[in-house]
Amino acid sequence: MSQTFIIDGKTVPFEEGQTIIQAATKAGVFIPHLCYHPDFKPHGSCKLCTVKVNGRQTASCTMRAMAGMVVESDTEEINAERRALTQMLFVEGNHFCPSCEQSGNCQLQATAYHLGMMSPHYDHFFPNRPVDASHPEVLLDFNRCILCSLCVRASRDVDGKNVFALSGRGITTHLIVNAKSGQLADTNFTLDDKAAHVCPVGVILRKRKGFAVPIGERTYDKQPISGTVDAVTEGH
Amino acid sequence: MNAPTKKLKVATTSLAGCFGCHMSFLDIDERLFTLLDYIEFDRSPLTDIKHCSPDCDIGIIEGGLCNAENVHVLREFRKNCKVLIAIGACAINGGLPAQRNHLPLTTILEEVYHTSPGLANGMIPNDPELPLPLDKVHPIHEVVKIDYFIPGCPPSGDAIWKVLTDLLAGREPELGHGLMHYD
Numbered sequence: 001m002s003q004t005f006i007i008d009g010k011t012v013p014f015e016e017g018q019t020i021i022q023a024a025t026k027a028g029v030f031i032p033h034l035c036y037h038p039d040f041k042p043h044g045s046c047k048l049c050t051v052k053v054n055g056r057q058t059a060s061c062t063m064r065a066m067a068g069m070v071v072e073s074d075t076e077e078i079n080a081e082r083r084a085l086t087q088m089l090f091v092e093g094n095h096f097c098p099s100c101e102q103s104g105n106c107q108l109q110a111t112a113y114h115l116g117m118m119s120p121h122y123d124h125f126f127p128n129r130p131v132d133a134s135h136p137e138v139l140l141d142f143n144r145c146i147l148c149s150l151c152v153r154a155s156r157d158v159d160g161k162n163v164f165a166l167s168g169r170g171i172t173t174h175l176i177v178n179a180k181s182g183q184l185a186d187t188n189f190t191l192d193d194k195a196a197h198v199c200p201v202g203v204i205l206r207k208r209k210g211f212a213v214p215i216g217e218r219t220y221d222k223q224p225i226s227g228t229v230d231a232v233t234e235g236h
Numbered sequence: 237m238n239a240p241t242k243k244l245k246v247a248t249t250s251l252a253g254c255f256g257c258h259m260s261f262l263d264i265d266e267r268l269f270t271l272l273d274y275i276e277f278d279r280s281p282l283t284d285i286k287h288c289s290p291d292c293d294i295g296i297i298e299g300g301l302c303n304a305e306n307v308h309v310l311r312e313f314r315k316n317c318k319v320l321i322a323i324g325a326c327a328i329n330g331g332l333p334a335q336r337n338h339l340p341l342t343t344i345l346e347e348v349y350h351t352s353p354g355l356a357n358g359m360i361p362n363d364p365e366l367p368l369p370l371d372k373v374h375p376i377h378e379v380v381k382i383d384y385f386i387p388g389c390p391p392s393g394d395a396i397w398k399v400l401t402d403l404l405a406g407r408e409p410e411l412g413h414g415l416m417h418y419d
Contacts, residue, residue, distance in 0.1 A: 098389035116410070121377070126330075215419055
């Protein structure tokens with residue numbers, strides 16, 4: 001017999017070793033997240049998946065489920081904090097949705113919709129982040145990077161190439177390309193890489209395909225991100 | 237909703253915007269007639285009234301702040317309107333005009349008026365009537381308090397209608413899936 005815990009009043013079964021978000025997802029309970037992806041080891045950095053476990057906040061992508069724990073997720077208090085985190089992600093980068101190829105397929109945008117984010121609230125940083133268009137098949141637009149590290153993990157753990165890395169500390173942390181020139185064209189990155197398909201926002205973009213599916217007919221135009229608990233994989 | 241005895245005064249303006257949000261406002265189509273049972277327009281491109289009455293109820297602002305005049309107009313709206321609504325991407329995060337923000341203003345003016353191919357004897361406009369551009373384009377909530385936001389580029393007529401009717405009915409405006417768009 002499997003063990004259970006309670007999330008927002010619902011009893012959820014889990015197997016030994018599963019994290020809260022894994023068990024919740026399997027049971028059809030959506031927990032907002034950006035740096036978590038079911039195919040990779042959790043990073044625990046975006047904090048969007050924060051829940052309250054027995055009254056204390058923790059990241060549900062790193063916390064193992066335990067029998068009898070009481071988890072709060074979809075509450076006004078926690079969603080307000082998630083919304084504030086999302087607003088900070090928006091003002092720290094340059095997120096101009098109307099001119100972004102990923103609009104409608106973007107998990108950051110869809111999460112903001114889900115959380116009812118009507119404005120960015122904070123003052124914008126408007127950072128200067130030049131794009132890397134050197135690669136023949138892929139464009140890197142760093143303006144939208146939220147430092148989820150999914151491309152870093154995919155390239156390192158799946159592709160075995162280590163094409164990407166996070167460099168710097170604190171507010172100066174940024175995504176870099178591991179090449180002497182710093183250019184994607186000078187790596188062995190290809191479109192077949194797992195890393196080419198995990199970006200939850202619009203940084204890693206396949207060239208010449210940006211508007212193959214028109215705005216208004218994209219993944220999260222059709223259904224909210226909460227509509228599919230397997231949203232991470234369905235977004236691509 | 238029953239028609240009120242006193243109509244609400246609504247003022248609108250476009251700052252560093254493209255009037256697309258105003259066009260989308262007109263996309264509420266025949267619902268404009270219903271709306272006019274509840275509101276009257278004050279300062280707006282629709283009336284050509286040049287300044288806000290001191291007793292406006294709702295101010296609707298399209299566009300961000302790219303020059304000094306935008307800031308003056310925004311402050312006039314804040315002073316004279318009880319409720320300010322930011323409408324559209326540019327008012328909310330600067331939008332397309334703010335994509336110049338990573339470049340120094342001097343570089344932009346130099347390129348546009350001096351070094352672009354095909355320019356002869358170009359000069360940077362300096363007529364005193366022209367408002368001075370700001371160093372960076374700013375969303376309007378960075379300068380005055382904004383009460384409500386309608387995101388979208390532009391927001392659909394349905395989204396605008398939803399927020400306005402929510403407000404007129406005394407409800408907290410809410411855009412669900414399908415009406416909530418940043419693009």
